[in-house]
Amino acid sequence: MNNRRVVITGMGIWSCLGTSLNEVKDALYAGKSGIGIDHDRITYGYQSPLTGIVPEPELKGKLSRRQRIGMPQEAEYAYMASLEAFQGAGIDTDFLLHHEVGVIFGNDSSSRPVIETAKIMDEKHDSAMIGSALVFQSMNSTVNMNLSTIFHLRGINFTVSAACASGSHAIGLAYLLIKQGLQDRILCGGAQEVNYHAMASFDALNAFSKRIEQPQQASRPFDRDRDGLVPSGGAAALVLEDYDSALARGANIIAEVAGYGFSSNGGGIQQPSDSGSVTAMSRALRDAMASPDDIDYINAHATSTPQGDMIEALAIDHIFNGTHALVSSTKSMTGHECWMAGASEAVYSLLMMQHNFVAPNINFENPDEYSEPLNLATATVDTQVDTVLSNSFGFGGTNSALVLKKIAKQ
Incomplete structure (x- = not known):
């Protein structure tokens, strides 16, 4: 078995914080929130209209009509993020036509086309009225299907469906395939739709914050007065590559994927677990041959729910008590980007690493007994960031953790 080093040579983002890495x-750095009110949710019957406000990409002129009609919202986001990632990696169409590149994306729903299909059947009672576009839009594998055909990707090709850990697991699996010598390069990441069809069932669980009069203060990870998460979305993409291959083609190396850890809680479908979280983080550290003292920053999964934040705070304190690692949840600014979150938060962490700062956990005003021991960054901290741990946990007890490490200049 090979044991190759795996590096990141490109990344891209399309989110409520901006539609480019620089934005x-x-x-x-500014601690700017991307949360706002979606008035369509009020009309539709949501209890909470809060969401991340994500711009719609303009794909006319970039893609043909035939390419566009098979793309749901999350695939459009993923396409834009992937364009930026490939550009950063120095990979163009000619390269893709002559080299095998795989694609693994995290995506756990494609709600709007499913609902549109059902409406057509309810109203017309004729499946011939549906058309082929909705078939390809409605599948969970829609992101991979679209990206692989548009970019001519001929390597590994599948979707990770693992709730809010999907994007993180996609990076972890791409890392393992390259590490073992089965692929040289993989485009990986996560994508999440933000249309109002996608989140009504979560709204029914009373999972969302009701702090409607203060949208940008609604997402409050670790704060005593948090009252629920804020849904969000977009897409994040990373190009993972074998270190020697990257060097040989003169690629710019952003960082190294040093470790991947995972676990399953084996408990209730909505029940988080501090022991499960500890297992995933410990595995990632062990895989990276790193100790808790080596970690400079922890991008917490913390979604701003009372129970989830409490459990993660316990797990982080169990491993990192007495160490120097700063902690923040970027969901305080973005809301919970769900299926893309593990990938977007890897990108957010890498941007901090590149520019030597830790982004703040905004809206943190009052600790509770669980968050008080954490070394929370409640304002932007200018500091060298060499090694990062990024956590992602999801419904059904799926846990993922990634260790990302700055690499010495070639």
Whole structure:
């Protein structure tokens, strides 16, 4: 078995914080929130209209009509993020036509086309009225299907469906495939739709913040007065590559994927677990041959829910008590980007690493007994960031943790 080093040579982002790496970096540094009100949710019957406000990309002129019609909202986001990632990696169409590149994306729903299909059947009672576009839009694998055909990707090709850990697991699996010598390069990441069809069932669980009069203060990870998460979305993409291959083609190396850890809680479907979280983080550290003292920054999963934040705070304190690692949840600014979150938060962490700062956990005013022991960054901290741990946990007890490490200049 090979044991190759795996590096990141490109990344891209399309989120409520911005639609380019530079915009997002500035927003993170400024502690700027991307949360607002979606009035369509009020009309539709949501209890909470809060959401991340994500711009719709303009794909006319970039893609043909035939390419566009098979793309749901999250695939459009993923395409834009992937364009930026490939550009940063120095990979163009000619390269893709002559080299095998894989694609693994995290995506756990494609709600709007499913609902549109059902409406057509309810109203017309004729499946011939549906058309082929909705078939390809409605599948969970829609992001991979679209990206692989548009970019001519001929390597590994599948979707990770693992709730809010999907994007993180996609990076972890791409890392393992390259590490073992089965692929040289993989485009990976996560994508999440933000249309109002996607989140009504979560709204029914009373999972969302009701702080409607103060949208940008609604997402409050670790704060005693948090009252629920804020849904969000977009897409994040990373190009993972074998270190020697990257060097050989003169690629710019952003960082190294040093470790991947995972676990399952094996408990209730909505029940987080501090022991499960500890297992995933410990595995990632062990895989990276790193100790808790080596970690400079922890990008917490913390979604701004009372129970989830409490459990993660316990887990982080269990491993990192007495160490120097700063902690923040970028969901305080972005809301919970769900299926893309593990990938977007890897990108956010890498931007901090590149520019030597830790983004703040905004809206943190009052600690509770669980968050008080944490070394929370409640304002932007200018500091050298060499090694990062990024956590992602999801419904059904799926846990993922990634260790990302700055690499010495070639």
